[in-house]
Each structure stands twice: as C-alpha cells, then as structure tokens.
Amino acid sequence: MLESRRAMASFLELELSMVIDTTTFNDIARHLYGVSEGLLDGMRKVVALNPDVPANDQQRLRTEWLQAVEALVRVNHEVLTLAELLRALLAANDVGIASKPALS
Numbered sequence: 001m002l003e004s005r006r007a008m009a010s011f012l013e014l015e016l017s018m019v020i021d022t023t024t025f026n027d028i029a030r031h032l033y034g035v036s037e038g039l040l041d042g043m044r045k046v047v048a049l050n051p052d053v054p055a056n057d058q059q060r061l062r063t064e065w066l067q068a069v070e071a072l073v074r075v076n077h078e079v080l081t082l083a084e085l086l087r088a089l090l091a092a093n094d095v096g097i098a099s100k101p102a103l104s
Contacts, residue, residue, distance in 0.1 A: 019093055031082040038075035045071055
C-alpha cells in the first residue's frame with residue numbers, strides 16, 4: 001500500500017502540462033455518459049430476459065436477446081470512440097508516444 005502511494009505521489013509531482021480544449025473535454029464526457037447509459041440499458045435488457053417464455057413465444061425471446069446485444073454493441077462503439085478521443089488528446093499533448101492505429 002505504501003509503495004503504491006509513493007508511486008502515485010511521484011506521478012503527481014511531475015509537472016507536465018496537458019492541454020485539453022473544451023470541445024474535447026465535452027466529447028469525452030459525452031461518450032463516458034454514453035458508455036454508462038449503454039451499460040445500464042444492456043444490463044436492464046439482460047435482466048428482463050425470461051428463460052421461462054412459453055415455446056410459442058420464441059419470437060419475443062429472440063427479439064429481447066437482439067435488443068440486449070444491440071445495447072451492448074452501442075457500448076462498444078462508445079468505448080472505441082472514447083479511445084480515439086483519448087489518443088487524439090495524447091497526440092495533441094505531444095507526449096512522445098507513437099499513437100496506435102484505431103481499433104475497429
């Protein structure tokens with residue numbers, strides 16, 4: 001525990017200035033909100049799935065599954081967009097780390 005505090009303290013002592021413009025900050029916040037909402041939506045859909053649906057209502061079960069999958073795919077899209085924004089922010093701050101290609 002003490003070791004991790006020392007590491008954190010040494011990190012905080014670095015005097016690197018980072019530049020983040022208002023638009024980028026708002027984009028990051030918006031996508032984080034999208035991730036949060038998408039996860040909640042996907043989890044609500046998964047929780048609502050009813051494995052005891054009668055055999056004659058299989059179409060409803062299939063629709064519920066597809067809605068849950070779509071919600072989680074939206075979360076994936078938000079996370080990838082957020083990763084792009086963070087890479088752009090890193091590049092804008094000229095940290096000196098080669099940027100990785102975008103995941104798709």
